[in-house]
Amino acid sequence: MVPSQQAKSSKSARGLLTGLAVAACxxxxxxxxxxxxxxxxxxxxxxxxxxxxxxxxxxxxxxxxDPRRRPERPDLSRLTVIRFLTETDYPPFNYTGADGxxxxxxxxxxxxxxxxxxxxxxxxxxxxxxxVDALTSNRGDAIxxxxxxxxxxxxxxxxxxxxxxxxxxxxxxxxxxxxxxxxEYLEGKKVGVIAGSAHEAYLKAMFTDAELHSYPxxxxxxxxxxxGEVDFIFGDAISLAFWINGTDSGDCCGFxxxxxxxxxxxxEGIGIAVRKGNDVLRQALNWALFRVWEKGRYTDLxxxxxxxxxx
Numbered sequence: 001m002v003p004s005q006q007a008k009s010s011k012s013a014r015g016l017l018t019g020l021a022v023a024a025c026x027x028x029x030x031x032x033x034x035x036x037x038x039x040x041x042x043x044x045x046x047x048x049x050x051x052x053x054x055x056x057x058x059x060x061x062x063x064x065x066d067p068r069r070r071p072e073r074p075d076l077s078r079l080t081v082i083r084f085l086t087e088t089d090y091p092p093f094n095y096t097g098a099d100g101x102x103x104x105x106x107x108x109x110x111x112x113x114x115x116x117x118x119x120x121x122x123x124x125x126x127x128x129x130x131x132v133d134a135l136t137s138n139r140g141d142a143i144x145x146x147x148x149x150x151x152x153x154x155x156x157x158x159x160x161x162x163x164x165x166x167x168x169x170x171x172x173x174x175x176x177x178x179x180x181x182x183x184e185y186l187e188g189k190k191v192g193v194i195a196g197s198a199h200e201a202y203l204k205a206m207f208t209d210a211e212l213h214s215y216p217x218x219x220x221x222x223x224x225x226x227x228g229e230v231d232f233i234f235g236d237a238i239s240l241a242f243w244i245n246g247t248d249s250g251d252c253c254g255f256x257x258x259x260x261x262x263x264x265x266x267x268e269g270i271g272i273a274v275r276k277g278n279d280v281l282r283q284a285l286n287w288a289l290f291r292v293w294e295k296g297r298y299t300d301l302x303x304x305x306x307x308x309x310x311x
Contacts, residue, residue: 064162064269065293074283081120082281084110085140087128092305093146096125105305106144109163112297116288132156135275142281143273158276160285162269163298167259167310168199169237171225171244174254181257186210192221192230199234202265218243226252237310245308259311 087094097103102123114121131143149159187209193200195214215221225233274281
């Protein structure tokens with residue numbers, strides 16, 4: 001079961017805002033191919049405009065790599081091993097497999113990067129709140145654990161380019177799904193949202209004519225939609241995608257409109273953390289991320305773990 005955004009945010013201040021703004025960005029409207037993590041701290045801005053490579057409906061695969069900005073192959077001769085650190089319990093991104101070994105989207109991506117770089121790779125699981133200390137004390141070389149690059153974290157570690165993002169989306173009952181959502185479309189509509197969340201702040205800034213209803217947690221929010229107390233709910237699209245496709249939803253609901261990725265509310269992308277100044281490893285990982293995406297291996301990996309796309 002995928003942890004709710006609320007639960008993950010309280011776990012380690014993941015999902016804090018880097019600042020409120022009134023600009024909105026609908027991913028479907030961005031040019032080309034793109035994707036807070038089930039958010040573990042809001043991230044720092046990517047260097048290039050995110051792109052999204054779309055599959056045939058209903059699936060879409062995120063990517064942040066611009067084919068026009070191909071990174072040069074760095075000197076990899078100084079790399080002999082990469083000791084990855086990851087989290088113990090954040091499925092489907094990180095979890096303990098049936099054989100007792102690390103598993104999940106992040107783990108498989110780490111292994112793909114090591115194959116591309118042609119270097120030995122180890123993956124060690126630790127509690128999320130211990131990861132940065134373990135990295136800075138040289139007990140690992142890189143953190144791949146759905147960690148977003150907040151200004152506070154950037155003071156302690158460096159980050160690669162983002163390799164995914166957690167967008168926000170609206171969900172409605174299936175008989176009321178809308179292909180597109182704009183502020184004027186929700187005038188007078190009842191919209192549920194988690195109290196005190198970045199999603200609530202975004203609605204208050206951008207959807208000023210909607211009738212907002214705040215709820216204390218995901219369970220209450222989703223129950224309100226199923227009961228018809230609200231017309232829409234708005235939240236973390238990754239958690240919502242798993243709920244829509246799971247038994248708890250009772251096949252009641254579906255996404256309405258496309259994803260919202262305004263970085264000043266929802267974070268600017270999930271990266272791999274390395275020790276400050278370790279540019280050799282950071283550049284190697286950036287190059288390998290691009291290559292894994294370019295070869296289609298990132299797409300294969302994403303489709304394996306996400307049967308309902310949050311995008």
